[in-house]
Amino acid sequence: MKKQLTVQILLVVCLILAISACLACTAPQPATGSAAVPVEEATSAAEEPTAVEEGADDFNAFEAHGRANRRPDITKDNVKIGFIHYSDISDMGFTYSNYQGTLEMMKVLGLREDQVITKFNVPEDSASATTIKELIEEGCDLVFACGSVAFGDNMLECAREYPNIEFYHTTGWLAPIERLPNFHNSFAKAYQARYLAGIAAGLKTKTNKLGYVGAFPYAEVISGFSAFYLGAKSVNPDVTMDVIYTNSWGDAMLEDQAATALIQSGCDVLSQHSSSTAVATAAEKNGVWHIGYNVDLTDVAPNAFLLSACVDWSKDQIHAVSYMIENKDIETDWSGSYMDGACYLTPLNTAVAADGTQEAIDAAVAKLESGWDVFTGPLKDSQGNIIVEDGVTFHEPTSCPTWEHILEGVTVVGE
Amino acid sequence: MTNFVNFLNAIGLAFVPLLLGALGEILTEKSGHLNLGVEGLMYMGGIGSIVAAFYCEQALAGSGIANQPLIIAVCSLLAAMLVGGLGGLIYSVMTVTFHANQNVTGLTLTIFGTGIGNFFGEYVGFLTSGGFLSIGENAKKAFASILPAVSGGETLELHTVGGVFERLFLDYNWMVFFSLILAVVMIWFFNRTFLGLRLKAVGENPAAADAAGINVALYRYLATIIGSGITGIAGMYIVMVNSSGVWSQNCIGGRGWLAIAVVLLSTWSPVRAIWGAMIFGGLSIMRLYYPIQGVPMQIYDLMPYIATIIVLLMTSIRQLKEHMQPKGCGLNYFREDR
Numbered sequence: 001m002k003k004q005l006t007v008q009i010l011l012v013v014c015l016i017l018a019i020s021a022c023l024a025c026t027a028p029q030p031a032t033g034s035a036a037v038p039v040e041e042a043t044s045a046a047e048e049p050t051a052v053e054e055g056a057d058d059f060n061a062f063e064a065h066g067r068a069n070r071r072p073d074i075t076k077d078n079v080k081i082g083f084i085h086y087s088d089i090s091d092m093g094f095t096y097s098n099y100q101g102t103l104e105m106m107k108v109l110g111l112r113e114d115q116v117i118t119k120f121n122v123p124e125d126s127a128s129a130t131t132i133k134e135l136i137e138e139g140c141d142l143v144f145a146c147g148s149v150a151f152g153d154n155m156l157e158c159a160r161e162y163p164n165i166e167f168y169h170t171t172g173w174l175a176p177i178e179r180l181p182n183f184h185n186s187f188a189k190a191y192q193a194r195y196l197a198g199i200a201a202g203l204k205t206k207t208n209k210l211g212y213v214g215a216f217p218y219a220e221v222i223s224g225f226s227a228f229y230l231g232a233k234s235v236n237p238d239v240t241m242d243v244i245y246t247n248s249w250g251d252a253m254l255e256d257q258a259a260t261a262l263i264q265s266g267c268d269v270l271s272q273h274s275s276s277t278a279v280a281t282a283a284e285k286n287g288v289w290h291i292g293y294n295v296d297l298t299d300v301a302p303n304a305f306l307l308s309a310c311v312d313w314s315k316d317q318i319h320a321v322s323y324m325i326e327n328k329d330i331e332t333d334w335s336g337s338y339m340d341g342a343c344y345l346t347p348l349n350t351a352v353a354a355d356g357t358q359e360a361i362d363a364a365v366a367k368l369e370s371g372w373d374v375f376t377g378p379l380k381d382s383q384g385n386i387i388v389e390d391g392v393t394f395h396e397p398t399s400c401p402t403w404e405h406i407l408e409g410v411t412v413v414g415e
Numbered sequence: 416m417t418n419f420v421n422f423l424n425a426i427g428l429a430f431v432p433l434l435l436g437a438l439g440e441i442l443t444e445k446s447g448h449l450n451l452g453v454e455g456l457m458y459m460g461g462i463g464s465i466v467a468a469f470y471c472e473q474a475l476a477g478s479g480i481a482n483q484p485l486i487i488a489v490c491s492l493l494a495a496m497l498v499g500g501l502g503g504l505i506y507s508v509m510t511v512t513f514h515a516n517q518n519v520t521g522l523t524l525t526i527f528g529t530g531i532g533n534f535f536g537e538y539v540g541f542l543t544s545g546g547f548l549s550i551g552e553n554a555k556k557a558f559a560s561i562l563p564a565v566s567g568g569e570t571l572e573l574h575t576v577g578g579v580f581e582r583l584f585l586d587y588n589w590m591v592f593f594s595l596i597l598a599v600v601m602i603w604f605f606n607r608t609f610l611g612l613r614l615k616a617v618g619e620n621p622a623a624a625d626a627a628g629i630n631v632a633l634y635r636y637l638a639t640i641i642g643s644g645i646t647g648i649a650g651m652y653i654v655m656v657n658s659s660g661v662w663s664q665n666c667i668g669g670r671g672w673l674a675i676a677v678v679l680l681s682t683w684s685p686v687r688a689i690w691g692a693m694i695f696g697g698l699s700i701m702r703l704y705y706p707i708q709g710v711p712m713q714i715y716d717l718m719p720y721i722a723t724i725i726v727l728l729m730t731s732i733r734q735l736k737e738h739m740q741p742k743g744c745g746l747n748y749f750r751e752d753r
Binding site: 089244248250253264414 | 657
């Protein structure tokens with residue numbers, strides 16, 4: 001009996017620990033919940049106009065920083081590049097499109113196959129540092145880490161340890177803060193493609209309600225769905241949007257359930273920031289429409305799929321490798337726009353899309369080309385506070401998105 | 416009201432893989448095998464079913480044979496059981512014939528099955544033009560809701576009584592009914608058949624069963640292989656219904672472990688596994704239908720495990736014999752040690 005009692009007490013202690021750990025985990029997340037909002041809103045409302053004024057010059061500030069880390073010995077024929085991916089190409093999403101970018105980069109720059117080493121399924125903990133060191137020992141002069149915020153910290157340590165090797169983390173955010181000469185970040189302005197895709201959704205919806213399955217309450221996701229919503233709203237002022245987070249980058253079953261719940265609540269165009277195809281197939285099953293991310297889903301959901309907003313990962317790789325070969329300084333924080341081709345749309349599925357969608361998208365592209373950007377005021381958040389004033393444009397200060405405001409008209413389920 | 420009906424309907428779709436996984440594991444554990452490889456077996460069943468459906472559909476295309484969705488469904492089901500059963504065979508050979516540690520073998524099977532699933536998902540996918548391993552229209556029909564067929568194509572509005580009835584009891588695919596029937600059959604098997612009693616004896620006390628003339632190795636082999644086959648069907652459900660017949664990498668996503676938790680929650684009874692799976696399924700999707708303002712979603716994701724801990728606490732306090740894990744579970748049987 002005594003032993004049993006001990007076991008029971010242990011279990012209760014475990015339970016308490018689990019709950020407290022869980023609460024601790026949620027605390028540092030982006031403050032979109034109710035508790036932290038007043039403070040955040042107050043500061044951001046005061047700060048953002050200055051960010052808007054100075055945002056465009058932030059890159060110049062990095063230029064001033066001494067980055068003399070040139071390697072004149074490196075040429076096109078002897079440069080060796082390593083890649084680490086958290087997944088492998090069978091995900092048909094993020095890692096697949098990154099790998100396609102690598103193939104494109106090799107073709108454009110004329111690299112041989114033995115000049116590129118790719119490591120898939122690298123764990124997102126300190127083992128990634130070990131893998132990076134393996135790549136360096138195999139003779140890599142430039143190491144890419146594709147995606148996964150967790151790679152950033154380990155890569156940063158390696159960058160400090162190996163000052164002669166260049167490190168490049170896509171979708172990371174540490175480089176503009178740390179400003180090491182050999183550590184770089186990049187991410188395309190994916191929100192521009194999301195905005196354009198949103199136009200197709202705004203024109204297609206009959207119920208004026210969009211659904212969005214997001215992965216985490218994380219700036220990259222929030223920036224993406226805010227831009228998507230603004231795109232829809234630009235052609236359909238009455239449109240609203242519901243967002244459900246799955247709390248996972250890829251969980252087919254939960255994404256299917258979340259998509260079904262959104263459809264049952266009246267959403268008739270779905271989009272997603274998650275890697276499985278389940279949202280598209282749920283839309284197909286229920287006779288509604290879908291807009292994808294990073295991959296063309298016409299094969300999977302021919303009657304539901306409109307188009308996808310995609311990121312062309314070859315552009316930042318070409319930038320980094322060509323600069324290295326030409327013995328120039330690689331940008332600390334590089335971001336390509338829709339006009340650079342760093343993000344793009346898949347061909348519109350005209351059999352499904354509403355009439356005039358392509359024309360509306362083309363008009364918006366022309367607006368982007370004229371220097372206009374997505375987050376242009378007046379914009380209000382879901383509490384009614386003005387976050388970007390009329391006539392002012394919010395420019396992302398770094399390549400990694402920082403936009404964390406839930407816009408008026410967007411409802412995050414559960415918040 | 417509509418939201419509540421939709422929520423119940425969603426539970427009816429969410430509990431099936433957990434129930435099938437739990438039923439397979441209960442059958443396995445009743446024979447004295449603690450198989451922790453449920454997650455891997457689900458992957459194996461899932462990939463088996465989708466590859467079979469994919470090639471079956473291609474073979475049937477243009478042949479003019481009637482009832483193609485039915486043939487594809489049967490093919491897919493058999494393949495899921497076969498490949499899942501193959502996983503069970505590996506497990507049995509390791510533990511019964513070679514006396515390998517059951518826990519280690521089960522965990523290895525998880526890693527093995529996950530790898531097999533993702534490898535073949537990628538391999539067959541890249542043989543197709545679009546890069547996706549995806550079934551076509553005919554095969555999708557096999558896993559659609561049976562409601563249109565039952566009601567003759569007309570569905571009632573949700574705000575009428577008939578509409579609510581249809582949505583609550585009929586608007587499911589055939590696998591939902593299959594899993595419930597299977598649970599009932601298993602209760603009958605354990606409590607009303609000679610074979611079931613013998614199997615329970617093997618799981619409780621293999622030495623006594625052996626002395627009574629029961630072939631312990633044969634019972635353990637068969638129960639594990641059939642149990643793993645049933646677990647394989649759970650994977651089939653996730654791939655064919657939730658992912659709609661498109662292979663997504665890592666699609667099982669930990670449901671195998673949840674199914675093991677359902678076994679604990681159900682205290683090794685198939686009928687309680689139905690309720691256990693429904694509670695788990697309901698808790699896992701509750702935040703999509705009834706979100707509570709300010710409660711972080713991680714708390715919801717934690718709920719099934721809290722429920723399991725509470726049930727474990729209660730059963731260990733009450734100490735009822737019929738709610739206990741089979742005594743021989745997790746221990747290999749050495750005849751020489753008798």
